[in-house]
Amino acid sequence: xxxxxxxxxxxxxxxxxxxxxxxxxxxxxxxxxxxxxxxxxxxxxxxxxxxxxxxxxxxxxxxxxxxxxxxxxxxxxxxxxxxxxxxxxxxxxxxxxxxxxxxxxxxxxxxxxxxxxxxxxxxxxxxxxxxxxxxxxxxxxxxxxxxxxxxxxxxxxxxxxxxxxxxxxxxxxxxxxxxxxxxxxxxxxxxxxxxxxxxxxxxxxxxxxxxxxxxxxxxxxxxxxxxxxxxxxxxxxxxxxxxxxxxxxxxxxxxxxxxxxxxxxxxxxxxxxxxxxxxxxxxxxxxxxxxxxxxxxxxxxxxxxxxxxxxxxxxxxxxxxxxxxxxxxxxxxxxxxxxxxxxxxxxxxxxxxxxxxxxxxxxxxxxxxxxxxxx
Ligand SMILES: Cc1ncc(COP(=O)(O)O)c(C=O)c1O
Numbered sequence: 001x002x003x004x005x006x007x008x009x010x011x012x013x014x015x016x017x018x019x020x021x022x023x024x025x026x027x028x029x030x031x032x033x034x035x036x037x038x039x040x041x042x043x044x045x046x047x048x049x050x051x052x053x054x055x056x057x058x059x060x061x062x063x064x065x066x067x068x069x070x071x072x073x074x075x076x077x078x079x080x081x082x083x084x085x086x087x088x089x090x091x092x093x094x095x096x097x098x099x100x101x102x103x104x105x106x107x108x109x110x111x112x113x114x115x116x117x118x119x120x121x122x123x124x125x126x127x128x129x130x131x132x133x134x135x136x137x138x139x140x141x142x143x144x145x146x147x148x149x150x151x152x153x154x155x156x157x158x159x160x161x162x163x164x165x166x167x168x169x170x171x172x173x174x175x176x177x178x179x180x181x182x183x184x185x186x187x188x189x190x191x192x193x194x195x196x197x198x199x200x201x202x203x204x205x206x207x208x209x210x211x212x213x214x215x216x217x218x219x220x221x222x223x224x225x226x227x228x229x230x231x232x233x234x235x236x237x238x239x240x241x242x243x244x245x246x247x248x249x250x251x252x253x254x255x256x257x258x259x260x261x262x263x264x265x266x267x268x269x270x271x272x273x274x275x276x277x278x279x280x281x282x283x284x285x286x287x288x289x290x291x292x293x294x295x296x297x298x299x300x301x302x303x304x305x306x307x308x309x310x311x312x313x314x315x316x317x318x319x320x321x322x323x324x325x326x327x328x329x330x331x332x333x334x335x336x337x338x339x340x341x342x343x344x345x346x347x348x349x350x351x352x353x354x355x356x357x358x359x360x361x362x363x364x365x366x367x368x369x370x371x372x373x374x375x
Contacts, residue, residue, distance in 0.1 A: 003284045004252045006366055007343070008040050008374045010048040012245035016228045017049055019243055023211055024218045030076050030204070032225035034058040039363040040229060040248055044374045046071050049228065054096075056223055060086050063095045076127065079137075080104050087111040091124050098164060100129035100137040105147065109158060127162035127204070130188045132181040134168040144188055148195040162202040162221070163189050170209035170217075171233045178210075182217050209233035212242055231348060231359045238347035248363060249343025250291075250370070254303065254335055256282040257323070266320050267312035272297055279323040281308065283339045288316040290366035291341060292355035295319075299354035302340035304331050310354075 020029055031052040032038075037045035046055060046066060054074035057063050063075045080097040081087055087108055090097055099105050108126065115122050131138030139147065151159060165185045169175035185205055193201060203219035208227035210217045212234075226232075230239040230246040239246055258280045260266070265273040266280060274280075283301065287293040293314045300307040301321050306329055308321040323333045342348035342362070352359045 003255075004289045004370045005250070006040075006370050006372050007249045007251065008044065008372060009245065009247050009249070009344075010044065010374055012230055012247045013040075013045060013048045013228060014051070016230055016239075016244050016247070017051055017224075020211060020222060020224045020227065021051075024215070024222060027218050027222045028053040028202075028220060029222050029224065030054040030056040030074075031228055032056045032078075032207075032223055034062060034078065034225075035364050038225065038229050038360065039366050041372055041374070042066065043069055043071075046073075053221075060089075060095075060097075063093070064089070067093050067095075080129075082107065084111045084114065090126075091115075091122050094125075096125045096127060096161070098127040098129045098137075099160070100131075100139065102139070102143055102147070109154070112158060121157065123157040125161040127164050128160040128192075130163065130165050130185065132165040132184040132188065133177055134166055134181070136166070136168075138165060141184075141188060144192055148192050151196050151198075159196065159198055160201065162204060163192065164204040164221075164223075167205065167207060167210055167214075167217070170207060170214060171235070173213045173234070178214060178217075181205075182214070185217075207233070226360055229363060231363075238349045240347065246343045246348065248348075248366075250285075250341040250366070251343070252283050252285040252289075252339050252341065254281050254333060254337040254339055255284045255318075257333060257335060258282070265312075268315055269313055272312040279327065279333070280311065281321045281323045281333055281337075281339075283319050283321060284317060285319055285339070285341055286315050286317040288367060289370050290362070291319065292351070292357060292362060292365075294357070295351065295355040300346060300350055302346045303333055303337050305345065306331060307346070 029052050031049045033042050033055050034057045036042050056076040058079050060081050063077050075095050077097040080099045129138040169177045204221035205217045206222050208224050211222050230244045232239050232242050260274045260278050262276050285291045297311050299310040306326050308325050311322050312320045326333050340346050342351045348359045352362050
C-alpha cells in the first residue's frame with residue numbers, strides 16, 4: 001500500500017461546481033483546470049466537472065492533451081497561441097484562445113487570410129483580453145482603440161466572440177482597484193462594441209474571489225478555479241466558510257514514535273529542542289512529496305482526529321510532530337496511524353498560512369511520488 005496518498009473526492013468537486021452555479025445561475029461556467037487541475041489530475045477532474053459549459057487551461061499543450069484524451073467540450077486557452085501552426089490546430093480542434101497582444105491578433109488575421117487565399121473561409125471563436133489594471137496580460141485602452149478601427153474594415157469572421165479581463169485584487173473585498181477595473185472593463189467593452197456593432201460579445205471577468213464577492217462582475221461567463229477545489233480565495237477564511245468541500249486530502253502514516261527528554265533537539269540543524277520530556281511522532285511525508293519545507297513549528301497535522309503540531313524542520317521524506325495533544329485526549333498514537341496533512345478535517349488554508357504561501361501553490365506542488373486515489 002502506498003504510504004503517501006492524495007485522495008480526490010470527486011463528489012466534493014461536483015458540490016463545489018454547484019455552489020458556483022448557485023451564486024450566479026444565469027451565467028455560464030468555464031471551469032479552470034490548468035496546471036493538471038491545480039494538481040488534482042486533469043482527466044478525472046474534467047470528467048467530474050462535466051456540468052461545466054467549458055474548460056479553461058493556461059497553455060496550448062494542456063488543451064491539446066485534453067482533446068487527445070477525447071475530452072470534447074469547449075476549451076478556452078487563457079494564454080492564447082502565437083503561431084500560424086497553433087492557430088490552425090485551434091481552428092481544427094475548436095479551441096478558443098484568449099488573445100492579449102497585437103502580435104497574436106495579427107498572427108490570427110494572417111492565418112485567416114492565408115486560409116482564405118486557399119479558398120477556406122473559416123470563422124473562428126476567440127476571446128480578446130483587455131488590461132483593466134492588473135498590467136500582466138491584455139490590450140491597453142490605446143491598443144484596443146487602434147484595433148477597433150481595424151476590425152471595422154474586416155468581415156465578421158475576424159471578430160472576437162468574447163471579451164475578458166482579470167482582477168488583480170478580487171481576493172481583497174474592499175480593495176478600490178476592483179471597482180476601478182470593473183468600470184474600465186465596461187468602458188472598454190462599450191467603446192469597442194460601439195465601433196464594431198458587436199453587442200453580442202460574451203463578457204467574462206470573474207475568478208473565484210469575484211464570483212464570491214463581486215456580483216456586479218459576473219457578466220456572461222464565470223471562470224472559477226480555486227473554489228472548485230474547495231479552497232477559499234480570501235485570507236483568513238477556509239472553504240467551509242464559503243460552503244465548499246475540500247477535494248484533496250493528503251495523508252500518510254506515522255512510522256516511528258520516540259520518547260525524548262527535555263533539551264533533546266530534533267531533526268536537521270537541531271533547530272527545535274524539547275522544552276520538557278515529550279512523545280514525538282515521525283510521519284512519512286516531506287518536501288519530496290510536496291509538503292512545504294517552510295512550514296513552521298506549530299503547523300497542524302491530524303492524527304486520530306486530534307491536531308498535533310509540527311516540530312523541527314521538514315525534511316525530504318519525513319516530518320516530526322508533538323503527540324502530546326493526543327495524550328491530553330487520552331488517545332494513544334501507534335505506528336501505522338493515519339496522518340492527515342490537509343483536506344478532510346484539516347483545512348489546507350491553515351497549512352498554507354503556516355508555510356507563508358497560498359493553498360494554490362501547495363496543491364500544485366504535489367510530486368509524482370504521491371499516489372492518487374479518486375473516489
Ligand atoms: C485568467 C484567469 N481566470 C481565472 C482564473 C481562476 O482563478 P481562481 O483560481 O482564483 O478562481 C485564473 C487563475 O489564475 C486565471 O488566470
